[in-house]
Amino acid sequence: xxxxxxxxxxxxxxxxxxxAPRSICYLSLDVLQDVALAGVVDAFLSLTRLSGGSGRxxxxxxxxxxxxxxxxxxxxxxxxxxxxxxxxxxxxxxLPDRLHVWQTAGGGEVDFVCGLRPELAAVExxxxxxxxLRKAGGMKRGFPGRPVIVVTRDRxxxxxxxxxxxxxxxxxxLG
Amino acid sequence: MPIADAEIMxxxxxxxxxxxxxxxxxxxxxxxxxxxxxxxxxxx
Numbered sequence: 095x096x097x098x099x100x101x102x103x104x105x106x107x108x109x110x111x112x113x114a115p116r117s118i119c120y121l122s123l124d125v126l127q128d129v130a131l132a133g134v135v136d137a138f139l140s141l142t143r144l145s146g147g148s149g150r151x152x153x154x155x156x157x158x159x160x161x162x163x164x165x166x167x168x169x170x171x172x173x174x175x176x177x178x179x180x181x182x183x184x185x186x187x188x189l190p191d192r193l194h195v196w197q198t199a200g201g202g203e204v205d206f207v208c209g210l211r212p213e214l215a216a217v218e219x220x221x222x223x224x225x226x227l228r229k230a231g232g233m234k235r236g237f238p239g240r241p242v243i244v245v246t247r248d249r250x251x252x253x254x255x256x257x258x259x260x261x262x263x264x265x266x267x268l269g
Numbered sequence: 270m271p272i273a274d275a276e277i278m279x280x281x282x283x284x285x286x287x288x289x290x291x292x293x294x295x296x297x298x299x300x301x302x303x304x305x306x307x308x309x310x311x312x313x
Contacts, residue, residue, distance in 0.1 A: 115283045
């Protein structure tokens with residue numbers, strides 16, 4: 095099971111929990127390969143315009159690594175008011191209240207976190223073969239007092255203890 | 270080239286079909302057909 099499947103399960107769960115369909119905005123950025131950073135912002139604006147939704151939205155950006163330095167495009171959207179600002183720190187930097195993106199302290203890995211607080215738990219999709227518990231601890235610091243789910247290629251970790259649970263059946267049950 | 274509106278609509282099928290989109294979604298149908306994943310290790 096891959097990240098895209100995880101995101102589709104999140105969509106399904108949000109719909110079943112009553113979130114308005116047009117408040118759920120999904121965009122796979124692999125269609126924007128070789129596009130300038132401004133193109134990512136334009137795509138996000140088009141996405142929110144077409145959704146027609148209002149109020150809180152769940153924004154899911156898939157295949158983000160297809161766009162080089164995509165984090166800066168999202169940060170630009172934040173800085174220019176496309177997204178609402180929020181004073182929040184997690185790991186090296188964080189983004190708006192409705193869209194959280196983490197860059198690990200080493201800068202080599204980018205973890206994508208999506209959620210609509212407080213209705214949905216923060217979710218980190220890491221899709222890696224191995225889980226570094228120190229980085230999972232960093233996620234917990236980023237969301238003090240909030241549940242954190244860490245999804246790897248095959249296992250899902252929830253809160254402290256990190257009981258190893260196969261991800262797909264649990265996500266299936268959550269869905 | 271900016272992303273086409275039609276592409277955005279295609280990627281968000283639940284906007285027009287909040288119930289039936291699941292049956293047409295390739296990721297969810299694959300998961301339903303094969304919900305088992307391989308094990309992995311946790312490292313300290």
